[in-house]
Amino acid sequence: MIIYEYPFNERIRTLLRLEDLYDKFVFFLHQEHAQQHHIALSTIFEMLEVAGRADLKSDLLQELERQKNTLLGFKSNPNVIPDRLNAVLADIDRSSTALMAAQGKTGQNVRDNEWLMSIRGRTIIPGGACEFDLPSYYAWQHRTPQQRYDDISHWFAPLAPLFDAIGVVLKLLRESGRSITTVAQAGSYQQMLQGKVYQMLRLTIDESLGAIPEISANKYMLWVRFTSQDGDMKPKAFEGDVPFELTLCNF
Template sequence: MSEFTDAIVFEQPLSERVRTFLRLEFLFQQRRHHTLDSSPWSLRASLQALLDIIALTARSDLKSEVIKEIQEQQIALSRLPGVLVGLDMASAQQQLHDALRGVQRLSTHFAGSVLRSHEFLDAVAKRSAIPGGAAPFDLPAVHRWLAEPPLRVRDDLGRWFAHFAPYETAIEVCLKVLRHSGRDQTLTAHGGVHLHMPQSAHQLLRVSVVADGALYPEISAGRHRYSLRFMQQRDVDSRAQQVNRDVPFRLQCCSLLIA
């Protein structure tokens, strides 16, 4: 439908694994955005994104969770030919294979060791836990570092982020494959509410809503029912309210789970 050409997509993870992947994707996207700007504020934002990535990847189970997701997707694609929508199956398999090799080469606790081996990063991480704790008077070393030529500062950031490139690649591939596993359904939320009874378990919900309606869905997902309640907020100073009219939307229920 043409009305969804400029739609906004809202995603709801249905597992802790996918929730972590989406958070890491968000942080890696922030980093890529700020590499386009060499201002001290963007460099600070890149540094904070790095520290957040280190905090998430320091989980002892993350490596095994990423490997497990890749392997499960590989099995699903081999057993369910044609499951992907708009994505070449052979290319997806090759990307998963390459991502798996990259993650397998990482040591399980490498994220923590990156922080411990860089006194500079460790000091910033400790102060950043305090609101405003990264101010120049708290971290003069950072203030001095940001006064270096931007190219040098960006090189330092690039060197630190390079440690996490295998995770960035793997998560990007896994989420891309997962998002192409769900077929669009055009539905209507009557009176602003829609209840969906899934026929099987899913990993991710994607809801597309027209961009010009000031609408967003509040999504509640249980094992046997997904509830979507469409809210409208004309401006951030007013309270959002549930709409009481019919709302057309698109729904993708994405999953590569093998029973």
């Protein structure tokens, strides 16, 4: 099964992009080759570009506080499992505390490092990080895998509370939706939203169908059009019926 996610607003779009970058960063950080560590470091630079919004940290703190207050209201509900609720509240408190303790602008430690900024300036140029452009970086790439891992982990550490908070917020959002199973007749599906505001759509489909969803939505209507790809990867309309699972998420 493949899960596709579609953000309904720019705020969630930014969080999903940062989550995607973080997943790539973790993967390449835990590899051993210098070229893989180069990608991990380059991904940190991409994170700084996406996380450049000054209000991202305050937005996350406000959302975590709002979710905490909402969940506290369920404590007296007999249908709620206390241990599970307390675990979620503990995650929110831990994440909020770490994010509030983070000083300065997101990634300022990287921006203040002239050596890292020189690498960042060259990596945006195609082929700009060659050994003759950055001999000191080329020398660093010849350090042991553990040394490179320790260096990159150190540079990323001040960013960690932000990504932990993003993980908590997106987890709560994903768990807020209720899934329905439906069918796109002749590869097309429409649903009236009647002005109800959602923040994210999750669509789960059997990958063996070969159907790829193209999603568009506003506060009034949701439209999913399925396509497929030929040998040249050119998209074409999917003409058959497509069963899938749909989840609309909102805090």
